[in-house]
Every structure is written in C-alpha cells, then in structure tokens.
Amino acid sequence: MTLPNFLHVGENGNPSQPLIVDINAGGLDPPSPKKSPHKQDPQRAARRAFDLIKHRLAEQWLQELDDKICAGKIAAKTKATGGVKIVWSKNLQVTAGRARWRKDLDKNKISRGEETEERHVASIELAEKVIDDADRLRNVVAHEFCHLATYMVSGVKNNPHGKEFKYWGSQCSKAFRDQNIIVTTKHSYEISYKYIWECVECGYEYKRQSKSVDINRHSCGICKARLVQTKPVPRAASGKVSEYQLFVKENFRRLKAEHSNLTHGEVMEKMGKLYRERKKEAAVTQRSNIDALTHQLDVVVLDD
Incomplete structure (x- = not known):
C-alpha cells in the first residue's frame, strides 16, 4: 500500500504523526488563491486594443490614400523632411483633426545666391478624445489628407474647403466607398466626455x-x-x-x-x-x- 508522501512511516510500517510540509521548499506548489472572475467592459477593452494600433493604422492608411489618390506626390514632396508626421493630441477639443503644412527654403543657399529646392513640412494632428475607433480614424485622416492635397498638389492655400478640397474629397469617397469613407467639409463627431x-x-x-x-x-x-x-x-x-x-x-x-x-x-x-x-x-x-x-x-x- 502506498502511503501519502506527507506521512512519516515508522519502523514497524505504521504511520506516525504527520510531518509539517513546507510547500515552498520544492515539490509542491502553493495553492493559488481563488480569483473572482473580472468582468471587463467590452467598450473599454475595444478602446484599449484600438489605442495599441491606432498610430500604425493611421500611417498605413495615409500612405494608401497618397498612393491611390495622388500617386505618391505627398510622400515625395515631404520626403526631405521625414514625411507627413502623425501627431496624437489630447488638446484638440472642438475638432477631430487638423492638417498643418508649410514650405521652407534653405536660407543659407539663398544668402549665397544658390538655387534651393522647396522643403515641404506637413503633419496631421488627431484628437485622442474624439477618434476612438478605426472607422473614425480613416474618415478623419482622409479629410486631413484632402487638406494636404489642396495645399501641396493643387497649390491652393487660402480656401481650405473650396472646390479643390471637394474634388479631392470626392476622389477619396469614390475610391474607398467599400470602406465607408465619406469626406465632407466638416467633422461631425461628438466628443465623449468622462x-x-x-x-x-x-x-x-x-x-x-x-x-x-x-x-x-x-x-x-x-x-x-x-x-x-x-x-x-x-x-x-x-x-x-x-x-x-x-x-x-x-x-x-x-x-x-x-x-x-x-x-x-x-x-x-x-x-x-x-x-x-x-x-x-x-x-x-x-x-x-x-x-x-x-x-x-x-x-x-x-x-x-
């Protein structure tokens, strides 16, 4: 008969008083405390999962827009300055996104009378408190992309939502209709306040x-x-x-x-x-x- 390993067997084969077993000394694992199942809010879990991928998703989507709508012209014009920067902001309170663009020239070359190329500096600022899922992200980035195309490709700087913007918006909406991309002149997203x-x-x-x-x-x-x-x-x-x-x-x-x-x-x-x-x-x-x-x-x- 096999006796339990926590009993001490006497010389006559009968078990004596049980020994105290140190469960941390090896051989036995300490009993794990019972954990009550934690019910996680599905919306909060989805938001956390989105936060992990949103920056990469925005960059990939911007590249896809540029390749298909502008034949890569935005990337080419901003290559010297590191491309279009995606910036997530906690300070945007009244809009979902904002496009920034400026054109720089090498002042040193200009002072020496040398020819210099235009350097395009561009960024897209996205509101963390408004953009909380992939669909909103794609639509907001598409909207801001149309602003950059209006500035950098069409050369229009004083009419941000004019006919040029609407042209680029219609191109995006047609090309990505299967992804529910609809570019309008205004963001219509409501900010979710805590x-x-x-x-x-x-x-x-x-x-x-x-x-x-x-x-x-x-x-x-x-x-x-x-x-x-x-x-x-x-x-x-x-x-x-x-x-x-x-x-x-x-x-x-x-x-x-x-x-x-x-x-x-x-x-x-x-x-x-x-x-x-x-x-x-x-x-x-x-x-x-x-x-x-x-x-x-x-x-x-x-x-x-």
Whole structure:
C-alpha cells in the first residue's frame, strides 16, 4: 500500500504523526488563491486594443490614400523632411483633426545666391478624445489628407474647403466607398466626455474630461443654480438613495428589454439621456404651473 508522501512511516510500517510540509521548499506548489472572475467592459477593452494600433493604422492608411489618390506626390514632396508626421493630441477639443503644412527654403543657399529646392513640412494632428475607433480614424485622416492635397498638389492655400478640397474629397469617397469613407467639409463627431454635470434649474450641461467641477464650490454660470453630477452618477453618501438612482431602479429593466442588443454601458448612456430629458420636461412644467399660479394671484375678484 502506498502511503501519502506527507506521512512519516515508522519502523514497524505504521504511520506516525504527520510531518509539517513546507510547500515552498520544492515539490509542491502553493495553492493559488481563488480569483473572482473580472468582468471587463467590452467598450473599454475595444478602446484599449484600438489605442495599441491606432498610430500604425493611421500611417498605413495615409500612405494608401497618397498612393491611390495622388500617386505618391505627398510622400515625395515631404520626403526631405521625414514625411507627413502623425501627431496624437489630447488638446484638440472642438475638432477631430487638423492638417498643418508649410514650405521652407534653405536660407543659407539663398544668402549665397544658390538655387534651393522647396522643403515641404506637413503633419496631421488627431484628437485622442474624439477618434476612438478605426472607422473614425480613416474618415478623419482622409479629410486631413484632402487638406494636404489642396495645399501641396493643387497649390491652393487660402480656401481650405473650396472646390479643390471637394474634388479631392470626392476622389477619396469614390475610391474607398467599400470602406465607408465619406469626406465632407466638416467633422461631425461628438466628443465623449468622462464627466458631465447638469444645472438643476436651466438644464445646461458642463462636460469635462477630468473631475474638475466641485458641486460644493461651483454653480451654474448661466442661472447660478446648483449643479449635480450625471455622468458617472456618484454613489449616494450615508445610504441615501439619489433621485437618479431611483429613476434607474424604476426604468432599467424596461430600457434593457427595449434595447437587448446593447451593452450595459450603452443602456446606461441611454438612461442618462432619458433622465436629463425628463428633468428638463419637469422643469418646464414646474415653470408653467408657477406662472399660472402667479396669474391667478394677480386676479382679484371683488364681490358687491
């Protein structure tokens, strides 16, 4: 009979008291603690995966645009300065992208009376907070590429969205229609803000990328009323349930059933939007009731 290896066998073949086994001394692996499964937000995971490849994707897409639309002229003109630079910016707040271009000349050669070639310096600046997937990236880069083509190939510098830009835009849209590339004169992407505060009176929203609004110190700049945070909804202190939490409790199951194809995060975004709409409707109704009551108080009836 084979005995377990953690028992000490006496001379008579009977097991004596068990020995203390050091599981770290070798031979046995320490038991790994049970880890609770971590549910990762699919949207956040997709964003992280996109962040890993976005720079390389932008460079490859720009090269493909140049090769097919301009026969490589953009790359040729910027070769001496290292090509078109792709720059990701956290500071772009109102647009998805920006094209920059300038033309340099060798001043030393000019001072010596020698001939000099034009040096094209170009870059495309992309907004990190707006471009969060590959489709947006391709459309924004295509838009900015058309600006560079307008400057560097068409030679037009004072009409950024004129007929030359529209020509290059139509060429991109036709050539890459299968990739849903549509170049228009404006970017129509909405910036996704991490934090949103709303005025309890006028309903104006204050959107920020950082938690920079203190509801104890700040008030609405329009009507001076109190602000409440609506995204993400803060946890209620000392066990109190907030008005928004009650709203979620009453409406989540219905909203989830109506949008069963959406993720939890997407359902909560719709929940926040619905809550803000209801708040605005309630504020309008309250004002109407107050106006009606004020009117009634102003009317005085005198009986004979």
